[in-house]
Amino acid sequence: MDNGVLTHIDIYPDQAQYKTGQSGSIIIEVETREKAVLQLVVGFYKLEQQVAEGRLSISTEPGLRQKVSVPLFTEATEWAGYGVKAAVLCNEAVVSTAYTSYDIADHWGRAPRYGFLSDFRSEESGDTRDVDSMNKFHLNVIQFYDWMYRHDDLVPKEDEFIDPMGRTMSYKVVREKVAAVHDKGMAAMAYGAVYASLKDFLQARPEWGLYNRQGDPFQLIDLFYIMDITPDSPWTDHIVEQFRQAVQAGFDGIHMDQYGFPKKAVRRIGGKEEQVDLAECYPALINRTHAAVKEIKAEAGVIFNNVGNYPINKTASADQEALYIEVWPPVVRLRELKGLIDHARSLDPHKPVILSAYLPSFYPEAGHDKEWAENGALLTMASIFASGGYHLLLGEDHGMLTMPYYPDYAVMRPEFAIEVRRYYDFIVRFGVLIHDAQLEDVSYTYTAGVNTEITFVGNVPFAPNGDINSVWTIIKRKPGYQILQLINLAGLEDDYWEHGKKQRPEAQNGVVCTLLIEQPIECIYTASPDDQAQKVIVLDYEVVPHGQGVAARFTLPSLRIWSMVVVKFSLQE
Incomplete structure (x- = not known):
């Protein structure tokens, strides 16, 4: 950039992804130190070949940031990515260039660049900076983490409520964020734990729960209790109906979470005890949820969390839009990330693979050097992307996940965010060479x-x-x-x-x-x-x-x- 002319330039598409046949625009922001007449030459590229070019002139005023729109190059395609280069000329000389990418797909499941939102306080009302930020990283499917009233009663009845973790939340803000996500061409996925109820819910329905061999209920931090997901369990009817209501309320699908335990448990039904192998139950639950949400919205989908890769051998063939793996030790090395992706692709090469690989080196309380954390993050992203996977990492306003409780995210330094945007630009433009099922x-x-x-x-x-x-x-x-x-x-x-x-x-x-x-x-x-x-x-x-x-x-x-x-x-x- 020639700082003698420009003080700011940015470029990004007006949506995170475009549907086949949809029009759209590339947004170019410029600001100059003094009044100037600028020419913009905007080239569109499909892989290595230029496919279109647009030109326009703008007059600027000092200190005034201007946004100009350039129509997208579009074509009929199931899925394709494009690169964009904008050259800024002043007096026939190039003073700056800026780059972005976009893709066209018939469904977000073709290339699920997964992001997250977790802040739904009333103070967030009217503030869409988080969604605007995610759009610049081309995040096209967004998990709404802990948006609900309770894990066993998802859709809030009132605008203001306190969630099970003690956070004061606004359902009005949740609805606003869903609308903002939709406005950017993103899908909104409602978080839903497949077998978590609160203690009082289980106490009122003890036959709906799962128990260890000593007769104690399985639970997490004495807050979330594990429920029976066998196909004939009343809980299964209940939670699938909760998922259906979430899509009825405006979401585009369900992020079906589990905790990775128990793997086997005891159910109590009709006065008898039966052993349950949960791995055998998940596929039927996924399929039932998928069918239920599609009755409400044809394009709705589900993503199921294989915690520590369990039990992906059973769940890979179920009806879902992607194979999602939350990564935990003993998968600790870069090459082992590729191993997870390769194994998942071998089970179903037509389902994209998403790794939820948290980066604790960014955790605000850990006190690590930012550049130390950033150096490692780029290698992790490169390893996942080059192996053909997607990475649930980014969300909120330049947020990065550091642990499985999403509100404890970190915020990227502006300098690092520029680098990360290049990585996401890259996988969008070259997606068919990186993520294609035929590879x-x-x-x-x-x-x-x-x-x-x-x-x-x-x-x-x-x-x-x-x-x-x-x-x-x-x-x-x-x-x-x-x-x-x-x-x-x-x-x-x-x-x-x-x-x-x-x-x-x-x-x-x-x-x-x-x-x-x-x-x-x-x-x-x-x-x-x-x-x-x-x-x-x-x-x-x-x-x-x-x-x-x-x-x-x-x-x-x-x-x-x-x-x-x-x-x-x-x-x-």
């Missing part, structure tokens, strides 16, 4: 060891194991493409995803890649969310002999944290 992972058969289809020459090893002091190679392919996701782990003190990092990885420069040509190549290009210019760089390559034929040899630009290399094959042999 096949060939990491362990194409790189390192005896595999010579793709080799690298650099200062550190390149391998698919995700070890520190290496570059982690995640190789995927789909018809027409081979995609190399490279995550730099050089110089790190550890590979724990929850931890911050003292420094960022040591940049890798001058890395030479040799890639076996298995099909005719149209082009090879690279892009990285670490690049402030968000450029797609077409790579020159030479054809060289290879033991299995011929190969393309090229040199990579600097690898900082995460870079993607795309090999696009010719349509004709």
Whole structure:
């Protein structure tokens, strides 16, 4: 930015996601030090190719922030992502550039960039800064965490109420936030625990609960009591009706939570005791909830929480929009995040995978250095995204989750928020190369060891194991493409995803890649969310002999944290 002309520039779409056939706009904010006439050249890109361009002129007044709208490039598609570059010219010279992305999808379940809201105090009334913030990160489905009156009686009867955690809440604000979320093209998901009641509810209905072998009710912090979710339980009828009422009240679906325990329990029904295996009960409950909410709203959906990955082998085939996993130890290393995603995709490749991976290094009371936490966060996001997953992390007004009780979120520094926005811009623009259901992972058969289809020459090893002091190679392919996701782990003190990092990885420069040509190549290009210019760089390559034929040899630009290399094959042999 030339500070002699501009004092502010920002760019973002007017919605988090657009439906197929819907129109929309790119919003560009500019502010100048003095009166000026500016030209804006706005380019639209689909993957590496420019597909449209718009031009306009604006006159500015000093100190007055102006917003201008540029119509989106749209096309008929089930799902596609687009990049946007706005160049600002003054007297024919470029004084600044700004970048954003957007996507078009027939349903939010195509690309569920999950966010959260948890502040519903009356003081929030009329304040939509949180939703505006989430829109700039393209969060298109929002979990309303602890919005309800009680866990066993969801929809509040009055505008002001006290929730089970003692917070004074406003149902009027909840409704306002739902409307604001809808206005930005986001879906609103109502949090609902599948088997949590308060103590008095169970005491009045002891046959509805679950008990341990000693006869004591299962409970959490003596506040939430675990209820019987077997298909014929009265509680199951009750909670599904509560979920149905939440969608009737305006939500777009249910975030079905559980606590990961008990896994087996005892129910008391008709004076008899029966053992319950909860893993066997969840699929029927998910399916029943899905059917109930779709009766109210055709586009409604559900997301079920597999706590610690339990019991995803049972739930993956149930009717839900995504496979959601709340990550807990012993999954502690970056490569283990990929393991969760790979396993979930193997169960149902057509359901997107969302990891709820909290970052305690940002917890306000922990007293950690912010940059330490930020260095670790980017590596965690890169690992999840490059592996083909989504990350429930962001929400509120630049908030980041630090623990499973969402109100204890942290707030990003403005400088860090800019970096995180680039990461989300990146996964929106290149979503079909990162998250497509057709992608096949060939990491362990194409790189390192005896595999010579793709080799690298650099200062550190390149391998698919995700070890520190290496570059982690995640190789995927789909018809027409081979995609190399490279995550730099050089110089790190550890590979724990929850931890911050003292420094960022040591940049890798001058890395030479040799890639076996298995099909005719149209082009090879690279892009990285670490690049402030968000450029797609077409790579020159030479054809060289290879033991299995011929190969393309090229040199990579600097690898900082995460870079993607795309090999696009010719349509004709």
